[in-house]
C-alpha cells in the first residue's frame with residue numbers, strides 16, 4: 001500500500017500535513033509517534049471514516065482515495081480502533097459471523113439456514129487465545145478479553161492488509177506477550193501488518209520497518225535499530 | 241353481544257400485532273428511531289381502499305398497500321440517511337405530518353376529511369368474507385404468515401447485520417458491509433408489513449379518514465413496542481394484546497365518548513412512562529434504544 005501526501009485539518013488543528021508511507025507486503029510496519037501526532041487520524045483517512053483534504057492512497061496498485069468506507073473494507077483492509085469497538089448487544093459468535101461472512105444478501109440469508117460454523121469461529125478464537133463460550137455477550141467480557149475479540153474480528157475478516165491501532169494499549173504484561181506472539185505468527189504466515197504503537201520498545205523487536213510521525217509528518221523511517229538512534233525521533237519523544 | 245365484542249378485539253389484536261412487530265423490526269432491531277410508522281400504515285390503508293374502490297380486487301389492494309408503503313419507507317431512509325437519534329425522529333415526524341396533510345388536502349384523491357367510506361370486506365379466490373368470525377380467521381392467518389416471515393428475517397444472518405447496524409453503523413462499514421443498504425432493506429420490510437396491516441384495518445373497519453392516522457397515534461405503537469420490549473417479537477405481541485385490551489376495555493365503563501379518546505391516551509402515556517422509569521427494556525426487551 002502506498003500513502004502519498006495526505007493532509008487533514010480539524011478546524012485549526014493540522015492533524016496530517018503531507019504524510020507519506022509505503023507499506024511493504026508481508027512485512028510488519030510500525031507507526032509510532034507522540035500523542036496527537038496523527039496516527040489514528042491516518043488510519044481513519046485510509047479507511048475513509050474521515051474525508052481527507054488532500055492526498056492519494058493506493059492499495060495493490062489501485063487508487064482507493066475516493067472509495068466509501070465499506071468498499072475499502074471489502075477491498076481488503078481490516079482494522080481495529082484505539083478504543084475497542086464492539087456491537088454492544090451482540091455475542092462473540094455474532095461478531096465473528098459478521099466478520100467472516102462477506103454476504104449481506106437479505107434473500108439468501110432468508111432462504112439458507114446455515115451461517116459460518118462454530119468450528120471455524122472457534123479456530124479464530126483459539127488463534128488469539130480467547131477462551132470464552134461463543135454465546136457470551138461482549139458486555140460480559142473484561143477489557144483484555146474485549147481487546148482479544150477485537151483482534152480476532154480483524155483477523156477473521158477477509159483482508160490483505162491488517163491495521164491495528166495500539167493492540168496492546170492498557171493490557172497487562174502477560175497479555176501483551178500473548179498478543180505479540182499472535183502478531184509474530186501472523187507475520188510468519190505472510191500477512192501484511194501496519195501497527196500503531198505508542199511504546200517504542202514494543203515495536204523494536206517486532207517491526208521490520210518503523211515510521212515515526214510527528215505533527216502529522218513522517219520525520220523518519222527505516223529499520224528499528226537505526227530509528228532508535230535517530231536524533232529527531234528522540235527529540236520528538238522527549239519533547240512530548 | 242359479548243362474543244361479538246371479543247371477536248372484534250381479537251381482530252384488532254391481530255392487526256396491531258402485525259403493525260407493532262413491523263415497527264419493532266425498524267425501531268428495535270435496526271435502531272431506526274422513526275415516528276412515521278403510522279403514516280406508512282395509513283399509506284397502506286389508503287392504497288388498498290382506493291384500489292378496491294376503483295374496482296381492483298382485494299388481493300392487489302393489500303399487496304400494493306405493502307409495496308407502496310415499502311417504497312415510501314425507502315424514500316424515508318434515503319432522505320434521512322445522514323441523521324441519527326433525535327434528529328432522525330424529528331425528520332420522520334415531519335414525514336408523518338406531510339403524509340397527513342396530503343391525505344387531508346388532496347381531496348380529489350382521498351376526499352379529504354370526509355374520508356373513504358364503504359371499503360369492501362376482503363375477498364379471495366371469489367370468496368368474500370361476510371362474518372366477523374371469517375374476518376378473524378383471515379387476519380389471524382395473515383398475522384401468522386407476516387410474523388413468521390419477519391421472525392425468520394430477524395433470526396437470519398441479515399437480522400444479525402440489522403442489529404449490528406443499530407449498535408454501531410461505522411463498525412458495520414469497517415467490516416465491509418453497506419450500512420445504508422441494510423437500513424434501507426430493514427425499513428422496507430418494516431414498511432411493507434405496516435402497509436399490510438393498514439390494508440387489513442381499512443377493509444375491516446370499512447371507513448378511513450386522515451384522523452385515523454394522525455401523528456399522535458404513534459404513541460399507541462411506541463407504547464406497544466416499548467412496553468413489550470425493543471428487539472423482541474414476543475414482547476411486541478404481548479404488548480399489542482395488552483394495549484388493545486386496555487384501550488378498548490374503557491368502553492365497557494359508562495364514560496362519555498368525548499372522554500374515551502383522551503383517557504386512552506393518558507393510560508398509554510402513564511404505561512409508557514412507568515416502563516421507561518422502572519423497566520426501561522420493557523417486558524421482554526433485550527436492548528436499550530438510547
Ligand SMILES: Nc1ncnc2c1ncn2[C@@H]1O[C@H](COP(=O)(O)OP(=O)(O)OP(=O)(O)O)[C@@H](O)[C@H]1O
Nearest residue numbers: 010013015034035036037038039040041042082198
Ligand atoms: N474528529 C476529530 N475532530 C477534531 N480533532 C481531531 C479529531 N480527530 C483527531 N483530532 C485531532 O487531531 C490530532 C491528531 O490526533 P490522532 O488521534 O490522530 O493522534 P494519535 O497520534 O493517534 O495520538 P494518540 O497516540 O494519543 O492516540 C489531535 O490533535 C486531535 O486532537
Ligand SMILES: [Mg+2]
Nearest residue numbers: 039040041082
Ligand atoms: Mg491514536
